[in-house]
Amino acid sequence: MESVLSDILPKADGEQAIVMEAMRYAALDGGKRLRPFLAIETARLLGSETEVIWRAAAGLECIHVYSLIHDDLPCMDDDDLRRGRPTVHKAYDEAIAVLAGDALQTTAFDIISHLNTSESIRLSLIQELTRASGVYGMVGGQVIDIMAAEHDRNETLINRLQALKTGALIRCAVRFGALISESDTADRDNLTAYADDLGLLFQITDDILDIEGDAARMGKAARKDENLGKATFVSILGLEGAKDKARALAGRAKGRLEPYGEKGHILASTVDYVLTRDT
Amino acid sequence: MESVLSDILPKADGEQAIVMEAMRYAALDGGKRLRPFLAIETARLLGSETEVIWRAAAGLECIHVYSLIHDDLPCMDDDDLRRGRPTVHKAYDEAIAVLAGDALQTTAFDIISHLNTSESIRLSLIQELTRASGVYGMVGGQVIDIMAAEHDRNETLINRLQALKTGALIRCAVRFGALISESDTADRDNLTAYADDLGLLFQITDDILDIEGDAARMGKAARKDENLGKATFVSILGLEGAKDKARALAGRAKGRLEPYGEKGHILASTVDYVLTRDT
Numbered sequence: 001m002e003s004v005l006s007d008i009l010p011k012a013d014g015e016q017a018i019v020m021e022a023m024r025y026a027a028l029d030g031g032k033r034l035r036p037f038l039a040i041e042t043a044r045l046l047g048s049e050t051e052v053i054w055r056a057a058a059g060l061e062c063i064h065v066y067s068l069i070h071d072d073l074p075c076m077d078d079d080d081l082r083r084g085r086p087t088v089h090k091a092y093d094e095a096i097a098v099l100a101g102d103a104l105q106t107t108a109f110d111i112i113s114h115l116n117t118s119e120s121i122r123l124s125l126i127q128e129l130t131r132a133s134g135v136y137g138m139v140g141g142q143v144i145d146i147m148a149a150e151h152d153r154n155e156t157l158i159n160r161l162q163a164l165k166t167g168a169l170i171r172c173a174v175r176f177g178a179l180i181s182e183s184d185t186a187d188r189d190n191l192t193a194y195a196d197d198l199g200l201l202f203q204i205t206d207d208i209l210d211i212e213g214d215a216a217r218m219g220k221a222a223r224k225d226e227n228l229g230k231a232t233f234v235s236i237l238g239l240e241g242a243k244d245k246a247r248a249l250a251g252r253a254k255g256r257l258e259p260y261g262e263k264g265h266i267l268a269s270t271v272d273y274v275l276t277r278d279t
Numbered sequence: 280m281e282s283v284l285s286d287i288l289p290k291a292d293g294e295q296a297i298v299m300e301a302m303r304y305a306a307l308d309g310g311k312r313l314r315p316f317l318a319i320e321t322a323r324l325l326g327s328e329t330e331v332i333w334r335a336a337a338g339l340e341c342i343h344v345y346s347l348i349h350d351d352l353p354c355m356d357d358d359d360l361r362r363g364r365p366t367v368h369k370a371y372d373e374a375i376a377v378l379a380g381d382a383l384q385t386t387a388f389d390i391i392s393h394l395n396t397s398e399s400i401r402l403s404l405i406q407e408l409t410r411a412s413g414v415y416g417m418v419g420g421q422v423i424d425i426m427a428a429e430h431d432r433n434e435t436l437i438n439r440l441q442a443l444k445t446g447a448l449i450r451c452a453v454r455f456g457a458l459i460s461e462s463d464t465a466d467r468d469n470l471t472a473y474a475d476d477l478g479l480l481f482q483i484t485d486d487i488l489d490i491e492g493d494a495a496r497m498g499k500a501a502r503k504d505e506n507l508g509k510a511t512f513v514s515i516l517g518l519e520g521a522k523d524k525a526r527a528l529a530g531r532a533k534g535r536l537e538p539y540g541e542k543g544h545i546l547a548s549t550v551d552y553v554l555t556r557d558t
Contacts, residue, residue, distance in 0.1 A: 010413075010414050010415070014419070015422075015423045015426070015427065015436075015439070016414055016418075016419040016420075016422040016423050016426075016443075018422060018426060019414055019418065019419070019422040020414055023414075066381075070377055070378075070381060073374075073377065075372070075373035075374045075377060076374050076377065093354070094354035095352075095354045095355050095425055096422070096425075098349055098352065098354060098355065098377065099349075099418050099421060099422055099425075101381070102345075102349060102380070102381075102384065102418055103413050103414045103418045105381065105384055105385070106384070106409050106412055106413035106414075106418070107409075107413060107414075109388045109405060109409050110406070110409035110410070110413060113402050113405040113406050113409065114406065119398035119399055119402055120398055122398075122402060123392050123398055123401060123402065126388060126392040126405065127389070127392050127393065130385050130386075130388050130389035130392065131389070133385055134289075134382050134385035134386060134389065135289050135295055135298055135299055135302075135382045135385075135386075136289070139295075139298065139378050139381055139382045139385070140293070140295040140298070141295075142378060143294075143295040143297060143298045143375070143378055144294045144295050146374055146375075147294070147295070147297060148294065157294075160294070164295075
């Protein structure tokens with residue numbers, strides 16, 4: 001994925017080279033690559049893991065990286081560290097961080113519009129990605145997270161917030177794999193349900209790590225949400241309650257993969273990885 | 280165009296309604312709509328002005344509006360007024376301004392990917408728009424504008440800067456009209472050359488207005504570039520030199536329309552409008 005991303009990102013060149021450098025700084029050398037991994041492994045499960053899904057997955061990752069750059073800005077979460085390194089506005093400046101994020105979004109649609117696959121699939125991917133990343137998806141979730149008053153943060157609201165802020169792009173990743181494989185509706189719906197379970201599991205383990213995690217290993221501050229006084233699955237369900245919910249979700253997510261037998265092994269292992277991760 | 284934009288923009292709804300409101304605040308009730316106008320009139324000149332070009336033009340305008348929101352941010356040009364009203368980060372806040380801009384970019388690609396025209400045309404429009412708005416277009420021009428040292432701002436550099444920062448999207452507007460009309464290459468190239476002349480003319484008259492314009496009529500501060508000490512076509516060519524260059528460009532742009540006879544009348548009048556505008 002590093003080499004695919006390096007290939008699709010603009011090379012630092014011309015008088016505007018600094019913004020290409022900032023895009024590459026943000027997108028390369030780090031990250032779990034969970035979304036590209038899910039896209040590619042879903043395509044593999046459905047029998048069509050080709051160069052097209054790798055490049056589509058890299059485009060999707062550009063959307064994720066743009067959102068991280070903008071979320072880290074002083075006017076948003078005001079984070080100095082990301083993946084153990086200075087955030088883009090710290091390594092460059094705020095103006096370059098805004099523009100690098102903007103251009104990464106553009107790059108995502110550029111890459112997908114040029115994929116070596118049918119026009120119909122390219123448009124479906126673009127439509128899937130706009131739905132997942134706009135006001136009814138990722139950006140909408142971020143807005144709710146910024147605006148929701150503390151007393152409104154019950155389990156229903158943080159479920160909904162998570163489904164948009166992080167869940168929509170995880171769902172999109174799995175659906176990218178299904179769309180490129182031209183899977184039937186039953187497979188697509190079933191794997192979408194797997195993605196939704198996994199996305200929620202990811203958020204709950206994130207909240208648990210925020211309490212129990214090791215800042216050095218994670219490369220970012222721990223206890224951030226707690227210090228901000230933000231409601232999380234842990235503050236609402238308690239630590240043991242959150243862990244119970246995580247285990248139940250993990251079981252349900254793996255159950256979705258049973259129809260695929262041995263072919264579902266990697267996506268099932270991914271559930272265990274998310275459940276037991278320490279970064 | 281107001282009603283088309285109002286139709287394609289998300290309605291304020293749900294817990295994230297504030298970002299939809301900010302998007303509508305920025306995009307509606309104002310602006311010259313030069314880019315949509317050029318797209319639609321180019322399609323009309325080529326004989327295919329339909330609902331499709333109106334919606335495509337509205338998508339293109341969303342890209343322009345997103346760039347204005349982000350350019351106005353404190354970390355960029357730090358502007359308080361736009362079209363006579365508080366800028367988005369003043370009317371809302373900085374976080375909402377960043378996210379409203381992000382979501383307007385997404386909306387642009389969403390609208391175009393759903394146009395009621397062939398898959399091939401939709402993809403061509405998306406590719407045209409990513410090229411015009413990314414690091415090799417609008418964002419690249421903005422980066423050069425931020426980074427260029429004052430002593431490097433000669434006529435060559437500000438020509439190149441303009442061609443990216445404002446020229447690329449004006450060119451894209453005309454090419455939208457040509458792509459949707461499925462015009463032949465000769466028409467497309469000729470009208471692209473018209474757009475490039477008009478875009479440069481637009482920048483030169485912008486620089487002249489920055490010196491001679493009336494702040495109240497323009498709805499924004501005058502003498503902004505001069506106060507920032509930024510080189511402009513006026514500071515490099517002198518006021519009379521800039522006006523001479525503007526008249527020469529206007530003549531050349533209108534010359535490109537001669538092959539179309541009476542049908543070229545509206546696009547030719549647009550040249551006169553840009554040459555003599557006072558806002």
